[in-house]
Structures are given as structure tokens and as C-alpha cells.
Amino acid sequence: MCAVRVDVDTAVAQLRAGDVVAVPTETVYGLAAAARNDEALRRIYATKGRPATNPLIVHVLDRAGLDAWAREVPAAVEPLLAACWPGPLTVVLPAHADVSSVITAGSRTVAVRCPAHPLFRELLARFGDAVCAPSANRSGYVSPTRAEHVLADYRDLPLAVLDGGESALGIESTIVRPHGGTLEVLRPGAVPLARLRALWAGEVTVPSVAAVAVPGSAPRHYSPATRLRLVARATLTHAGHDDVVVCFEGPPFACVGRVERLPADPEGYARRLYALLRELDAGNHSQILVEQLPDDERWHALRDRLRRAASQD
Numbered sequence: 687m688c689a690v691r692v693d694v695d696t697a698v699a700q701l702r703a704g705d706v707v708a709v710p711t712e713t714v715y716g717l718a719a720a721a722r723n724d725e726a727l728r729r730i731y732a733t734k735g736r737p738a739t740n741p742l743i744v745h746v747l748d749r750a751g752l753d754a755w756a757r758e759v760p761a762a763v764e765p766l767l768a769a770c771w772p773g774p775l776t777v778v779l780p781a782h783a784d785v786s787s788v789i790t791a792g793s794r795t796v797a798v799r800c801p802a803h804p805l806f807r808e809l810l811a812r813f814g815d816a817v818c819a820p821s822a823n824r825s826g827y828v829s830p831t832r833a834e835h836v837l838a839d840y841r842d843l844p845l846a847v848l849d850g851g852e853s854a855l856g857i858e859s860t861i862v863r864p865h866g867g868t869l870e871v872l873r874p875g876a877v878p879l880a881r882l883r884a885l886w887a888g889e890v891t892v893p894s895v896a897a898v899a900v901p902g903s904a905p906r907h908y909s910p911a912t913r914l915r916l917v918a919r920a921t922l923t924h925a926g927h928d929d930v931v932v933c934f935e936g937p938p939f940a941c942v943g944r945v946e947r948l949p950a951d952p953e954g955y956a957r958r959l960y961a962l963l964r965e966l967d968a969g970n971h972s973q974i975l976v977e978q979l980p981d982d983e984r985w986h987a988l989r990d991r992l993r994r995a996a997s998q999d
């Protein structure tokens with residue numbers, strides 16, 4: 687019994703039968719089930735080992751699909767949807783009374799996103815209804831950006847995996863909640879804050895990296911099993927033989943252990959980070975030492991993820 691690749695026909699049949707299917711998205715792979723089937727949705731929680739208090743994102747094919755889930759879509763949100771959908775933006779809005787509490791975790795709001803990945807869109811179109819999908823990792827672990835990651839995480843389960851290649855963005859969607867004239871960023875992600883500000887007339891508020899804004903953002907999350915520490919570049923040279931260093935591309939520096947380099951732009955860094963953390967976690971390293979990220983807003987989402995990956999709490 688192990689996770690296996692399936693084609694779209696089989697994936698559609700699995701969703702119809704109330705089973706869970708791993709799907710590719712442009713952000714990270716998701717673990718999808720029919721959004722109108724509570725039993726199927728409970729299977730998502732069981733498969734991931736996800737706490738029942740952590741709500742799910744509904745994935746719709748287009749803007750029209752949102753109205754079936756959100757009771758109210760403020761006019762000010764429309765420019766955001768027009769510009770960012772399909773794409774990595776999730777909006778949290780008041781839910782219709784009939785939206786299952788298995789989705790909302792009893793919160794009366796629902797998070798909705800419209801994914802851009804063509805294979806996932808084909809699945810949604812052929813299935814003909816929305817699906818819920820959290821990231822496909824086992825709860826708390828690093829999100830998967832390739833089918834191989836999902837196959838490895840569920841080696842012991844008969845999980846169907848739709849292989850759509852490598853996720854183009856490599857970091858989760860940005861989650862926002864409109865609140866009167868204010869747009870609250872609940873989770874920074876693939877849509878940059880500058881883009882939100884350009885599309886939203888009022889104030890855009892961003893939680894500090896340490897704040898817990900959404901139920902799933904426990905201090906420790908996105909974490910490899912190997913201890914991960916964020917350290918200043920000057921300190922990286924003290925890394926031991928068994929440590930691995932993840933630093934920015936640039937001038938070489940002396941270091942006795944393994945060194946991995948990531949691009950110095952946030953998009954390039956995000957595309958490779960999770961796959962690299964998974965690869966390093968499979969090696970026999972005593973620590974993963976990651977060079978601190980620039981204290982610049984463009985790196986906010988990545989700082990958030992790495993802080994949580996490094997957290998011991």
C-alpha cells in the first residue's frame with residue numbers, strides 16, 4: 687500500500703467517490719476532497735494528521751464560484767480578485783449559513799482561492815464543483831512542491847497523486863481578510879504586499895512575523911526534522927563538518943561542511959526553498975544553518991516561513 691500517480695480521469699472518479707487526491711497547484715501541492723462532502727473532508731484531516739480546529743481553503747474554478755461560499759463580497763475586493771485570480775490569493779469572507787463547519791472549523795468565515803495550475807483547473811472543471819485543499823504535507827512538515835514529495839510523505843497510504851510537475855511559485859498563497867476599509871494580511875505569501883497595496887484603496891495591515899494570525903500558523907510549522915537555525919552570514923563560517931549551510935549566491939566563503947546556495951531574489955528563493963529543505967532533511971546533517979534574510983518587506987513571507995521552520999515551540 688503506497689501513494690501512486692494517477693491520471694485526471696482517475697482523480698475525478700476519486701473525488702466523486704469521496705476520496706482524497708493530492709493535486710498540483712502553482713503554490714504548493716494540496717490534498718483535495720469534494721467541498722460538499724463532509725466525510726471526504728474529514729479524510730483530509732485524518733490523512734494529514736491535521737487538528738480539527740484548523741479550517742480548510744475552498745478552491746473554486748472562477749470568480750463566479752466564490753458566490754456559492756461567501757455570503758458577502760465587498761465591492762473593494764473585486765479589483766483584487768480581478769487582478770490576482772486565478773492565482774495565489776486566498777480571501778477570507780463571511781460564509782453562507784450552509785457552509786460545513788468541517789471547512790470553517792466553526793468560524794463563520796470561509797477562505798476561498800482560485801488556483802492557476804492548468805492540471806488542477808482541468809480537474810476542477812471536470813469534477814464540476816469546488817474542492818477543499820490544505821497543503822499536502824503531513825501536518826507541521828515542509829510543504830510539498832513536487833509529486834515526489836507527496837509520494838514520499840504518504841509511502842504507507844494508498845493515496846492518489848496527480849503529478850503536475852514542480853510548483854511554479856513554491857510558497858503558499860497570501861491570505862487576506864477585508865475588514866471595513868482595511869485589508870488584513872492573515873498569512874503573507876506568494877502575492878507580494880506591494881501588489882496588495884496597489885490594488886486596495888485603504889490600509890493594508892500585516893501581522894508581525896511572530897504573530898499567530900490564522901489558526902494554522904502555530905509558531906512551529908513548515909519544519910524539517912533536522913534542527914534549523916537562522917544565522918548571520920558572519921557566523922556561517924563557524925559551521926561544523928556535519929552541518930549544512932544554506933546561503934545566498936554570491937562571494938564564496940570558507941566553511942568546512944556542505945554549502946547550498948539560493949538566489950538573492952525572493953521569487954527565485956521561494957521556488958527552491960521547500961524542495962531544498964526536504965532534500966537536506968533526508969541527508970544526515972546535525973543542523974541546517976540558514977543565512978538570515980534581508981530585513982526588507984519583499985522577504986516578509988519567506989522570513990515568516992523560516993522563523994516557523996526554526997521554532998522549537
Ligand code: TXA
Pocket residue numbers: 711713714715716717740741742743774776778790793795796797799819820821822857858859861872900901902903
Ligand atoms: O497556497 C495555498 O494556499 C495552499 C494550496 C494547496 O492551495 N494551501 C494551503 O492550505 O496552504 P493550508 O491548509 O496548508 O493553509 C491554509 C491556512 C491555514 O493556516 C488555515 O488556518 C487558514 O488558511 N484558514 C483557512 N480557513 C480560514 C478562515 N476561515 N479564516 C482564517 N484562516 C483560515
Ligand code: MG
Pocket residue numbers: 820821829902
Ligand atoms: Mg499548510
